[in-house]
Amino acid sequence: MNTREKIIDESLTLFAQKGYGDVYVGQIADAVGIKAPSLYKHFKSKKDIFDAIIESINVRYGKQAMSLGINGNDKDLDAGIYMDISEDDLVRIGTDLFLYFLHDGYLSRFRKMLTLEQFKDQGLADLYTKQFYMDPVEYQSGIFDLLIRAGKFRSADPKMLAVEFYAPIYMLLTVCDRDPGAEEEAVRLIGKHIRQFSGNYGKAEK
Amino acid sequence: MNTREKIIDESLTLFAQKGYGDVYVGQIADAVGIKAPSLYKHFKSKKDIFDAIIESINVRYGKQAMSLGINGNDKDLDAGIYMDISEDDLVRIGTDLFLYFLHDGYLSRFRKMLTLEQFKDQGLADLYTKQFYMDPVEYQSGIFDLLIRAGKFRSADPKMLAVEFYAPIYMLLTVCDRDPGAEEEAVRLIGKHIRQFSGNYGKAEK
DNA sequence: TAATTTGGCTAATTACAATTAGCCAAGGAG
């Protein structure tokens, strides 16, 4: 990790904790291990560092669903995976996804930072909504739509199903962001939720 | 509304938009219609204004569930209301509650402000979690518990039910906070969600 | 190897925001 990357990384950590306005360039410099003026050899202003962080999300974007064994971007491709999945597998996938979102160093800091900056300008608000509402709900809507068509799921509005499935996971994520101690209980609730969801909407042979 | 109250009111508006750190006492003074130094006749510091806002939540607290015809604090008292309620009534109550949370001038500003400050100190994090997670979920758990015991609801973990019921409402609330244009779709989804929920867990005669 | 770029530093500079000092007018209380 070169200095520029280190600056981005440490800034993200600080912005996630205190918010952009309450972080001083001196603190960033301290964290990186250089003096404040040296920052300006890499970025032309504090705002410029912030913008670089925002830009970096696009780089990582798409890698998110990764190691969990799903594609995350191509519903048609992923649908096959869910077509004949067991309830236990579903719980495992949901829980892993939750824990990944919660603990991934980059993603969790990014989420917190965006949380703190979301009302500062509409672009950031839109980014937050896209990342943590639109994209997940759209993705899952597609999956549920296919499962319904395939007769694996009871008939229902796929988007509503996606909201019902995802909202508890999202809400508990924000709870754990504020209080890491709530994680155990959150995992328990998510497990129960997914089993219940699967029982409510999945058809018999599951 | 006297000057002190006006200061609190305008500060809340500004803090909700920009966050504490990005609001200057001069801006508060402008909004109130006085000069910055005059603020110090009413509060001993900027932080003091913030603290006064936080304190004011306790004053309003308890009035929240108000006009909606439910008590909001005493589950046993409210449970009777839900005991023989129709699905349509449930949708109406849920939607009204959502719209009240979304549009109430004080509550929505307070929620946004707390959103922006939640990671600054653990006390604020706890307050947020209490207000927007613990209290609603606990209240609804109590209701569902009673409905299950009364045989009106299928047997299930009441807390999980509460999370499943409340999480979509909470999530859509945060979406609408960022994008008021999403309200119509949110109301639609919440209506469908509540009907579905009622169908999933409510017993026949409903 | 000489020239140039890179990235660090210290020491200003600039800007501005929070707060204090001290003055003053209005209005209620004795």
Place this chain on the structure above:
DNA sequence: CTCCTTGGCTAATTGTAATTAGCCAAATTA
């Protein structure tokens, strides 16, 4: 009617944070 409190004002003051200036050494390149 005078005193005193209240709440406003203008003009400092203080503190601090972002940024710029200008120096320098190491590394890179021609």
